[in-house]
Amino acid sequence: MDLMSLTAVELGKKIHAGEVSVKEAVQACLSHIETYDKEYNCFVSVDTERAYQQAEEIQKKMDAGKLTGPLAGVPVAVKDNMCMAGSLTTCSSKILSGFVPTYTSDAVLKLQEAGAVIVGKTNMDEFAMGSTTETSYYGETKNPWDTTRVPGGSSGGSAAAVAAEEVPYALGSDTGGSIRQPAAFCGVTGIKPTYGRVSRYGLIAYGSSLDQIGPLAKDVTDCATVLEIISQYDPKDSTSVNRNDNHFTEALTDNVKGMHIGLPRDYFTDGLEPEIWDAVYHAAKVLEEKGAVIEEFDLGMVEYAIPAYYIIASAEASSNLERFDGVKYGYRTKEYTDLHNMYKKSRSEGFGAEVKRRIMLGSFVLSSGYYDAYYVKALKVKAMIKQAYDRAFEKYDVILGPVAPTTALKLGESLSDPIKMYLGDVYTVPVNLAGLPGISLPGGYDQSGMPIGIQFVGNAFEEKKIIQAAYALEQTGSYHRPKKVAERRL
């Protein structure tokens, strides 16, 4: 049996039952990475030695009955913008070359406490800026469905690693769609939690007011299970919210009777590929047949989300990335004449083009004379987008829509046209701006066989409702594997 074909929860059950040892699970995972990652490049670093060492420790604890959680012993990959004590953490950037933090991000810590074995760090767009995982200093990740295509981004390494069955599940982060869009492009499931649900401590910030860590996995059950573990209050993050409604697995019921689902008319424009349009309506029909009440409505503010997002995220990024200066850690230019020159050369050589573009954009919108016209205005738009969602959630339990206007693009296609790439975020960024939870799951395939993502958006801290809706939809069309992955076992 190929252990990596199982979901995380399925594998966890086998480990608990003693059918599979933790070491065997880790071995299977590492051998898949070794065999298949040459083709996809999902990982920036893999720590085999540590993985086996962790496996041994966890096995001991499990044998002693000290670890009873559903994911104990199950291997996992973590996006390379989450710090792990003693492990290289690069954000896929040259500027963090050789950076080894002394602390572990809170979400990873929660997984470790639950008995997860971290096998490695996944590739991403540099500093999570991008939607294709092509801006990585460590090379692009390829989509397991079609290696001439991008896996999406910025958590492309995590999404592709799950799709390629190199790991059962992975952590990603989502600032403007960076979990949901690669999940859609790679045909897997991902949740971007409500802002404040998962601690950001140890997550190397891109847009601090928008960043959230979340799971990517084969199905809704895995995602709900992982989220339940990582979403605990953390006093080290001032924006972490202390709540006790994180029993997400309780929402895994195939029951949407009477659920009010809104379908925003303004999502369906010329920019949306017809096949994705059809897939969303098909999902609506499926849920309607299961007893949900579907209604079309005008959400509003949709066209303002992209500019507001790129102003706010870039502004925060321009400040967040100032600490990468060659003084304390990471890359420092070889030759320099003075301090200023050292800063300038280290940063010019250490950051890639997309990161520089956003630093410049962000610095501009915060500069005196432009602050009110851009940054303050963008914050007002952000507040209005939140209000638009608030109005919608007075009527609807969840909002249904697409994740991205297209399926996975060809490699190299969007790098030449950043505006086009930015516009691809139209269905995901408003959710971050409003701080809401969103889930992306497979909802069909286009003519070329590429997966289409379906998104449910919920009100703040109502992850349970989107999990419930997604779970019900998932029951009708089971998870598919990329052809090459399915063929491995033939």
Place this chain on the structure above:
Amino acid sequence: MSKTYETVIGLEVHVELATKTKIFCGCSTEFGGEPNTHTCPVCTGMPGSLPVLNKAVVEKAVAVGLATNCTITQNCKFDRKNYFYPDNPQNYQISQLYYPICRDGKVEIETDGKKKFVRIHEIHMEEDAGKLVHDPYTDSSLVDFNRSGVPLIEIVSEPDMRSAEEVIAYLEKLRLIIQYLGTSDCKLNEGSMRADVNLSVREAGTEEFGTRTETKNLNSFKAIARAIEHERERQIDLLESGEPVIQETRRWDDNQEYSYAMRSKEDAQDYRYFPDPDLVPVHITDEWLEEIRNAQPEFRDEKKLRYKEEYQIPDYDIDILTNSKKLADLFEATIALGAQPKKVSNWLMVETMRLMKEHSMDPEDLTFSAKNLAGLIRLTDDKVINSSVAKEVFEKIFTDDIDPEAYVKEHGLATVNDEDTLKKVVEEVIAKNPKAADDVRSGKDKAIGALVGQTMKAMHGKADPSAVNQMIRKLL
């Protein structure tokens, strides 16, 4: 006739708050320590670290705001001030620009018997930077982040001061208020209080402000006074010779008594301030505000009234004692141990002041305890030692905080009260000084002084002068 000019001065005063831990992490704020030992991922700006506000900082800032008659911003926020410098690990400083914690305050100052108010524009909270150390051996710079993240408040005044005297009076007032609050020790030389002087001059009688400069690196009140005089003269000279004053930041060199331009407005940085998304707005509830208000200590004016009523000591004494929290505390603590107020006051006003001057110390540097001062007063009250021995013992208390009783015993300084011994010594003195004895006998009363002096000397100071006096009269 040459023009007369008016100096217009506003101050930016930074005060290090005496919290146990830093403003955004749990590291110790203790001064000194091996470089980079009071640090963590947060105060060294490591990627992924996040700030969490120390509530004690808010409480101390509010306490200063209340004591300076400010309006408290009950929903205040932190902003990032972006600039690159190696002592600033994140390359932005967390400060407050848009919603500072306190606004629109005022304090009353007095110079030459004239009272006036200096208005406070705002008080904001921020984090201190690290310290750069140049290593001459490797010709490289090193950074010590122990100070990084130590909480500061910046008190920004309106341009209400017109002379160095007013500036010093304002600073002394602030320092006193803050010391009374226990919020900081306010030592200029150690950097726990730092003042930047914004100064411009204008022709007397005009309304419009002149172009101002900002002078930094002022480490003592004297330096501040000298820098103000220097800058005033420099600006007047420029105006008199028809040259413009350039808006710039200047650095004062107190050894050279000279300031030089650090940076002008043209190369002024754009700090790109914006609200820090890592911190949530600070909400100071009415209840919390009330708690802080109720915990405010007795300030100088209240103390003065109480001293007058409770201790019946002269206004002059009250004024000096209450002008230092440390002196006032010592005073009250010594009285609490049973000493008579006026006697305590005398020790503090005369001997303490004299020794402080001799050692060029501030009252805050005093190290002796109320217990030992009270013990000394008890020894004099009980006539165990005479007043000149007491002064000698006090010097030891002042420097080493010794126990006076033990010290007197150990060094045999107690007054000799044995009649026979005294009689013997006085007889010897009279025999050796027949002329003085004759003078006393013939009614020249002043001459007795010489005999008393000789007797005291012969007894190594360990006699009661009035007892000596009586014995001489008895024997003549």
